[in-house]
Amino acid sequence: MKGFRKDITAWIIIVLAVAVIFYLYNHLQANRYIDHGEDEPMPEELHPIVEEKTETLIEKASTININVVITDTVRTKKEQRELYEQGRSEGGQVVTHARGGESYHNYGLAIDYALRNHDGDIIWDTNYDGNNNGESDWFEVADIAKELGFKWGGDGNFKDYPHLQMDFGLSINQLQQGLRPKKEAPEE
Ligand SMILES: [Zn+2]
Structure with missing residues (x-):
């Protein structure tokens, strides 16, 4: 039973870590890019x-x-x-x-x-x-x-x-x- 609890704790930590990394990654991407989909007009001047x-x-x-x-x-x-x-x-x-x-x-x-x-x-x-x-x-x-x-x-x-x-x-x-x-x- 003790071993089982340790396993569960380890899994919860792994899942939480993945969720945090996923959130941070998306957050950073959203900060850098704008996504308008394929309807985004082509720019007419230099960035x-x-x-x-x-x-x-x-x-x-x-x-x-x-x-x-x-x-x-x-x-x-x-x-x-x-x-x-x-x-x-x-x-x-x-x-x-x-x-x-x-x-x-x-x-x-x-x-x-x-x-x-x-x-x-x-x-x-x-x-x-x-x-x-x-x-x-x-x-x-x-x-x-x-x-x-x-x-x-x-x-x-x-x-x-x-x-x-x-x-x-x-x-x-x-x-x-x-x-x-x-x-x-x-x-x-
Ligand atoms: Zn060129």
Whole structure:
């Protein structure tokens, strides 16, 4: 009988612990995300935190004499579909593996950058060292961006060197289901 009571107590503790963990997990998730379901409209502008970090990136790069140009921010699903056709049904090189709705650009969570050289031209040359410090300006920008919390496309399997994104822990699947990061940083 004593052993039985111990077993029951142990089980009650386990069940309570699981319930508490489940509650805390849901609470934290609810603090970070908004879930509107699949009817959630697509954002038309950059997420405010992504926008703020983009401005910081441009400022920080300029302090080491790198002129960053943002070439792309939010893309509509239609624009993404057209981009996907590039290098497939349309001419040119394949620039993306993401179909409409499959890119973080579609959710206002990604930007693409390029550099402006001393002649004022926009360039995509990853070897360019315009500030003459022996390092590629392109990679210097990527490093600053990563310090600011961006994920860089150059680190992925499909090399997308201009691409920077912040996913806020949300997968494309979750975004497609209507989950969105909150507009402010989550309260801890
Ligand atoms: Zn991109």
